[in-house]
Amino acid sequence: MTSPPFAAPATEAGPTPAPRRTRRRYAVVGTGHRARLYTDAMTGEHADVADLVALCDTNPVRLAFHTERARRAGADVPAGYDAHDVGRMLDEVRPDVVVVSSPDRMHAEHVAAALHHGADVVVEKPLTIDAAGMYTILAAARTSGRQVTVAHNYRYAPRNAALRQVVADGRIGDVVSVHFEWLLDTAHGADYFRRWHRDKATSGGLLVHKASHHFDLVGWWTQDVPESVYARGGLRFYGEAAGDGGPRYALDLAADPELASLYAGDAATDGYRRDRDPFSPGATIEDTLSLLVGYRSGASMTYSLTAHSPWEGYRVAINGTRGRAELDVVERCHTTEGLPGARPDDGASACCEVRRGGGRLVVQEHWGRAVEVPLVGSAGHGEGDAAMLHDVLRDHLPPSEGGPVADPLGRRAGVVDGLRAVAVGVAGNRSLATGQVVPVASLGIPL
Numbered sequence: 001m002t003s004p005p006f007a008a009p010a011t012e013a014g015p016t017p018a019p020r021r022t023r024r025r026y027a028v029v030g031t032g033h034r035a036r037l038y039t040d041a042m043t044g045e046h047a048d049v050a051d052l053v054a055l056c057d058t059n060p061v062r063l064a065f066h067t068e069r070a071r072r073a074g075a076d077v078p079a080g081y082d083a084h085d086v087g088r089m090l091d092e093v094r095p096d097v098v099v100v101s102s103p104d105r106m107h108a109e110h111v112a113a114a115l116h117h118g119a120d121v122v123v124e125k126p127l128t129i130d131a132a133g134m135y136t137i138l139a140a141a142r143t144s145g146r147q148v149t150v151a152h153n154y155r156y157a158p159r160n161a162a163l164r165q166v167v168a169d170g171r172i173g174d175v176v177s178v179h180f181e182w183l184l185d186t187a188h189g190a191d192y193f194r195r196w197h198r199d200k201a202t203s204g205g206l207l208v209h210k211a212s213h214h215f216d217l218v219g220w221w222t223q224d225v226p227e228s229v230y231a232r233g234g235l236r237f238y239g240e241a242a243g244d245g246g247p248r249y250a251l252d253l254a255a256d257p258e259l260a261s262l263y264a265g266d267a268a269t270d271g272y273r274r275d276r277d278p279f280s281p282g283a284t285i286e287d288t289l290s291l292l293v294g295y296r297s298g299a300s301m302t303y304s305l306t307a308h309s310p311w312e313g314y315r316v317a318i319n320g321t322r323g324r325a326e327l328d329v330v331e332r333c334h335t336t337e338g339l340p341g342a343r344p345d346d347g348a349s350a351c352c353e354v355r356r357g358g359g360r361l362v363v364q365e366h367w368g369r370a371v372e373v374p375l376v377g378s379a380g381h382g383e384g385d386a387a388m389l390h391d392v393l394r395d396h397l398p399p400s401e402g403g404p405v406a407d408p409l410g411r412r413a414g415v416v417d418g419l420r421a422v423a424v425g426v427a428g429n430r431s432l433a434t435g436q437v438v439p440v441a442s443l444g445i446p447l
Contacts, residue, residue, distance in 0.1 A: 024396060027054035027078075027095040027119075029086060029110045030102030031062045033262060034124060037385055038099045039066045043073035046393040049402075051076070054093045058083040061267035086110060090117040097122060104209055105202045108133030111148065112140035120147040122392055126212040127418030129204030130426055131443040134419050138445060141415045149392055150418035152216045155411040156387035159359040159375045163316065163327050164221050164409050166363055166373065173322030175222045178301040182214055182314045187335045189287065189307030190249050193238045193278030198285055200429075205285040207231070207432075208425035211305055214314075215293075216413060216421035221318065224295040225420060225447055229427035230437045233289035237308035240281045251275040291428055310334060311355060323365035330357045387411075420447050 026042055028035050042050040052070055055078050057063050063080040071077055081089040083102070090098070090113060098114035100107055100123040108128045114121045127150050128134055141148050154160055167175065184192075192210070197203040219225065238245075253264040253275050261267065263274035276282075287307040294300050313330040333352035364370040390404065391412055397403030413421075423445065427438040440447065 022397070022401075023049055023051055024096040025051045025053045025093070026097050026099060027056065027089060027093055028052070028066075028099045028101065029056040029083075029114075030100060030106070030124075031055050031057040031059075031066050032101065033259070035066065035099070035101045036069070036258075037389070038101065038122075039069060040073075041389045041393060043070045043075035046389065047073070047075060049397065050393050052078045053095060054079045054081060054089050056081040056083055056086055056089050059267060059270045059272070061269070062262055065261050065267075086113055087117075090114065090119065095119050100124065103196055103202055104129045104204055105133075108136040112136050115140040115144040115146045115148070118144070118146065120149075122149045122151060123418070124151045125216070125418070126204060126208050126422045126425070127415070128422060129202075129208050131445065134422065134426070134443065134445045137415065138419060148415040148418070150216075150413040150415070150421070151388060151392075152213065152220075152413040152417065152421065153384040153388045154213050154217055155220055155409075155413060156384040156391070159327065159329060159361060160217060160221075161409055161411070162361050162373055162375055163318070163325060166325050166361070167221050167318060167320075168409070171323065171363055171365060172318060172320030172325050175224065175297070175299045175318055175320050177299055177319045178218055178222065179303075179317045180214055180218060180301060180314070181304045181316075182211070182306075183309035183312055184210075184305075184307040185309050185312035185332055185335050186249070187332075188312055189309070190238065190245075190278040191251070192285070192307065193283050193287070194251055194276045195274060196272070198276065198278075198283040200284040203285065204422070204425060205429060206287070206305060206307060207233075207289060207291075207428045208422055211289070211303070211425055211428075212418075212421040214303065214305075215424040216417060217316075218293075218301055219417070219420050220410070220413075222295070222297075222299065224297050224299055226293055226424050226427075226440050227296050228294040228437055228439050229424055229431055230292045231289065231428040231431040233286040233305075233432060235283060235286055236288040238278045238287050239283045240279060242279055245277070245279045249278055286432070289428075291424070293424055323363065323368070326362045327359065329359040330355055333357055416447065419445060423447060 028038055039052060042052040055063050055066055067077055097120045100110045100121060102110055104126055107123055111121050111123050128137055197209055203209040253260045289305040291303040311334055312332040316327040318325045333355040359375050361373040361375055362370050363373055394403045399405045423440050423443060426443060427440050431438045
């Protein structure tokens with residue numbers, strides 16, 4: 001169903017911004033595994049500028065897990081709230097910033113509530129999962145005047161920044177087309193079919209939850225805006241139609257103390273299963289996807305996502321009027337039995353002679369030889385997270401006091417960036433359902 005055309009609200013000053021302080025007060029809504037990135041940063045490396053004052057979740061065991069970590073770090077114990085009490089938490093605690101890391105379908109509600117209470121927001125990707133959520137967040141951001149930051153951490157990976165620099169420097173001219181292939185291996189890919197992500201109504205499917213990372217990168221690399229989407233795909237590998245995947249796909253929560261603390265035993269009393277069989281009934285998301293995306297400049301992108309590859313990584317080729325840039329990344333070159341649910345090692349180990357871990361960026365201009373651009377750092381999730389956290393948690397400080405320095409590449413993603421990233425996936429889901437090309441404008445959100 002198409003959202004109503006967006007009518008820009010009457011201009012209002014909104015809440016008067018509080019004077020900048022050296023320290024800011026943070027609340028975290030949604031205390032699953034990803035929330036630890038923020039809670040540990042606020043009580044550890046960035047404890048000098050961040051006060052973790054409140055946690056909010058449906059599960060008291062997960063609240064206790066993060067509270068205990070804060071206590072052990074020597075921080076003040078944050079107040080705990082049930083997920084139904086987000087409004088009360090905002091009234092009582094009055095945080096300066098709210099970190100939203102709840103399930104994707106709840107993002108719009110939690111982001112809007114925080115903005116209307118005068119707080120800035122840092123929200124995990126995807127910004128939201130559908131056009132109604134996009135409308136809600138944009139309206140709240142415009143009326144409140146508060147800041148929304150979307151945690152598109154892949155912008156901070158040095159290899160991705162290097163490709164952005166190549167395009168920005170004009171080395172390949174004006175962008176004409178992009179080919180982007182992303183491969184999730186049978187350890188990482190299967191994990192989306194064990195968790196709440198397997199329900200499309202909760203996650204928006206991999207086109208929204210996972211691929212919003214990729215669509216954001218393309219928009220950032222090319223500085224372009226998506227206009228139309230045609231998608232094909234389906235559930236081809238996981239799910240009940242594929243049968244029993246066997247013990248190779250079983251996840252033993254007890255083997256990971258942190259996952260066990262968050263999701264096993266008493267933590268499972270809310271009914272949430274973190275270790276579902278990826279071949280069990282009920283999965284409503286796709287594991288194989290292809291898109292054709294048209295952009296405002298006239299450029300196009302072909303995109304492919306495979307969630308059942310024997311190796312993990314991605315390949316990007318950007319064709320321009322002066323040449324071509326190619327980025328090839330191997331995050332994990334193979335999986336083995338006994339490695340269910342493992343996370344990509346970001347190319348830290350060259351485990352295969354044929355397919356070595358790491359990244360390679362090659363630029364070739366017309367009439368010239370191919371040139372390899374040196375890449376610095378491991379450049380994976382971990383390094384991107386660290387750089388993003390420094391940018392986000394210290395952005396209220398001047399560079400002379402440890403705040404972020406000027407960033408000509410514009411790594412920090414705001415609300416419009418987040419909307420553009422999910423717009424491709426939301427339009428793609430409509431295309432999957434209808435078999436038609438879907439204009440992004442039909443979502444009713446100005447981009």
